[in-house]
Amino acid sequence: MAKTMRRVLKASICAAVVWFGIMEFGGDWMQQGEAARHAGGTSYVQTVSLEYEARTLLSGAEDAESDSEKEQGSGAEGDSVKPAAYQPGEENAGDVAADSSPAAPGGGGLPGEAEGGTASALDAKPESGKVLYLTFDDGPSLHTPEVLDILKREGVNATFFVLGEHVEQHPDIARRIVEEGHAIGNHTYNHEYEKLYGSFGEFASQIMKTDNAIYEAAEVRTTLVRAPGGTYRNFDKGYFEAMESAGYRVHDWNVDSGDSKRRGVPAAEIVANVKASRIADTLNVLLHDSAGHEESVKALPQIIQYYKALGYSFEVLEDGVKPMQFQLAEQIKWKRGKVPASEREKLAAFGKQLDAGGERRIASYREPALIVHRGEESLVLEAGEYSLIEGAIHVPLLSLTEWMGGEAELDEASGVIEASLMGKRMFWMSDTWPPAEGEDTLHVDVPLRATLSEFGLTIEDYVYTDERREVWIAE
16 A cells, blocks of 8 residues: 555656646746846756655655554664764864854764764755855865866855965965955964864964965965864864954864765765765865865765755855854863963964954955856856846857857958857857957857857756856757
8 A cells, every 4th residue: 555655656746846847947937038047937946956855755755654564564673873973183073063152161962963863965955045165175285276177167166274384385276266266264284283282372373374374375364264173172162262362263064075084085985975964054064175185076066066956055154154163072182281371362463463454354255157058068257258238148259159169250341250150150240340459359249048049059047146157058
């Protein structure tokens, strides 16, 4: 009986998905301007959510059948799910109490322990307003440009907690992080636990040294700090209070990708770790972009697509974001005394001097790139290379045709541009005709949807928000 009911439920859900899929791609919104998509109508994220709800309902039906069979069987209890224990000295603490106060010790078990064990993505469907912070530790390195390329292609921003010694080795990469609209944070100078947590004076010294290295490379000051290994059992109340008095915001995480548990963690395992993590309103995902983490780079596109499908918006950490912090441990791992007042005051004076000079900022808002997808290929247009005019996205004709395998040619006598693509020809008047000295004579901006339509192509889907701008061309 249970199996029959499950088959009926599956058929009903499949019919609903097909029906709403037709509504998704056949509604009036397809005739609206490019900017209307995010303001109303059935959205791309809603379609994914519908399919997600279907999977959840099916999962629930199967679980109910399984429970029924158990009741008719031996009656033995199933194995309980136990959260993984926190490993001292490793950045794999798992879930944290986002609202825990560093001034209030205790309050529960190890980070990662929660009632019911670790939840998967199918246990809860995120609603609108869900925020995700992608964070990368220990860079910059030669892998960081690869990460930045992926972020640009996916149209998302992230936060990089950098080591001072690596910033000095790769100042151009640190500068690129900031220039491309990402946030940059302080991860101390050399990541050596014994020094950092054996003496607050050493920790403060490394924070100031790294702060100056970031400023030399990228001309910004940051209030963002991540403690190597996380704060759990490394920070005490004195560390937290001293950092706060200097104006620093210390951020832990609540999703551990597990890419630093051992050397060479494969990309598939990293993705699996992320998908097995719990879903919450706010997620801070820990990854690494330092040497030896090429598998993390390979896993990144899948991680981004996973959270996009769940409807998360990708944002950067800013000074106004409440830090996500592990609860204070009753006992730390290190033998050290209280934070000396002189060391606390020294760091506080450094921070106040920066504030007084107006140097404190993380990264200003930057218009996102427009990413046009067709099959496996993507065209990335930086801010300023495209525009939104009366609800329609305009792009450079030359960039569009060349990317799609066509060509454009200018008639210098008339200023008319002939574009050829897929066996069809179209004509436009150059925006810069007659050209001034040094100007591009082949420049003309065209409405993307209308131009594609002229060549027999259509837009299958798109997202246009302050944080993300992507278009998918139907094959």
